[in-house]
Amino acid sequence: DGVLIGQKQHSGPIPTTSDPPFIGKQSGCGDLTYADIDQIKFFSRALSDQEILSESSGFALLSGNNSFNGNQTVNGNVDASLFLGDGSGLTNLNPAQLASGTAAINISGTAASAVNATNAGNASNLGGVAASNYARLDIGNNLSGNQSVTGNVSASGNLSSGGSTTIGGGTPIVEHLSATFSPSFPALKPSTCATANFTVTGASDGDTLALGVPNARTSGGGTIVHFAWVSAANTVTVRACNIDSNAPQKTAGSGVIRVDLWKH
Structure with a gap:
């Protein structure tokens, strides 16, 4: 046989x-x-x-289940439909070759990239803060709390502040208002003045004012000066005077006057 x-x-x-x-x-x-x-x-x-052979327990089967005791060395690839175990003894793995999935893992070293990190339960290098609480570079961000920047800040768009602004360590500015007006003043005789009132919403008594007066308002003879103040809530008064006691203003001034107002 x-x-x-x-x-x-x-x-x-x-x-x-x-x-x-x-x-x-x-x-x-x-x-x-x-x-x-x-x-x-x-x-x-x-x-x-x-x-x-009379003793078969020490041999591996090509078809069926096998249990190995001791270290096994394989020269070549190992293919399987499923690997079971905690993976604690695996070494020299290339994380870049691992397929995406969900697993409870601890990684020492630097993670170059991640497909999805929104479910990270603990990230010590991120201070244990959820990813949704970090600012992004590709979208707008709303920051809460105090922000400190060492270095220059450059903005290509508009800059808006809901609180006060301090420049160079000086007095904080709470609000700045600006408006333009074109008062109709006559030609001023020597030592005479003329006034006009305008609405500036938010203006309060004692606010700081500055005027931008065009040159055409000061020509035509005499010595013409302009100044302004908050005469009532939401009202600014602009006054023009010819402080020359002898020379009259022969031609009335013209042009738009800008009024800037600061609140501290």
């Missing part, structure tokens, strides 16, 4: 038997191993591992 060719040292006579032939070891011979088998031929039926 079959022939097993192997080599192993033998001592004593080889007994004969009428039992059916099997593949194993002869009394007085050492255990056969797979390395001792030169060639196995089966003509009528397949034999199990137990029939090939």
Whole structure:
């Protein structure tokens, strides 16, 4: 039915038997191993591992389950539909080659990139702060709390502040208002003045005022000066005077006057 060719040292006579032939070891011979088998031929039926060698528990099966004790070394790739275990002993892994997914992992070192970090429960390098609470560079941000910047701040758009603004460590400015008016003043005789009232919403008594007066308002003779003040809530009065006691203003001034108002 079959022939097993192997080599192993033998001592004593080889007994004969009428039992059916099997593949194993002869009394007085050492255990056969797979390395001792030169060639196995089966003509009528397949034999199990137990029939090939009397000791089968130390051999791995090509089809079926195996349990390995001790360290295993594989030279080449290992392919499997599923790997089970905690992975604590895995080393020399390339994180860039790991597929995206959800897992509870601890990483020491630097993470170059992440597909999704919104579910990070603890990120010590980020101070344990949720990703949604960090400012982004590609969208607008609303910052709460005090912000301190060491260096220059440059804005290509508008800058708006809901509180006071301090420039160069000086007095904080709470609000700045600006408006333009074109008062109709006559040509002023020597030592005379003329006034006009305008509405500036938010103006209060004692606010700081500055005027931007065009040159055409001061020409035409005499010595013409302009000044303004908050004469009532939301009202600014502009006054023009010819302080020359001898020369009259022969031509009335014209042009738009700008009024700037600051609150402190």
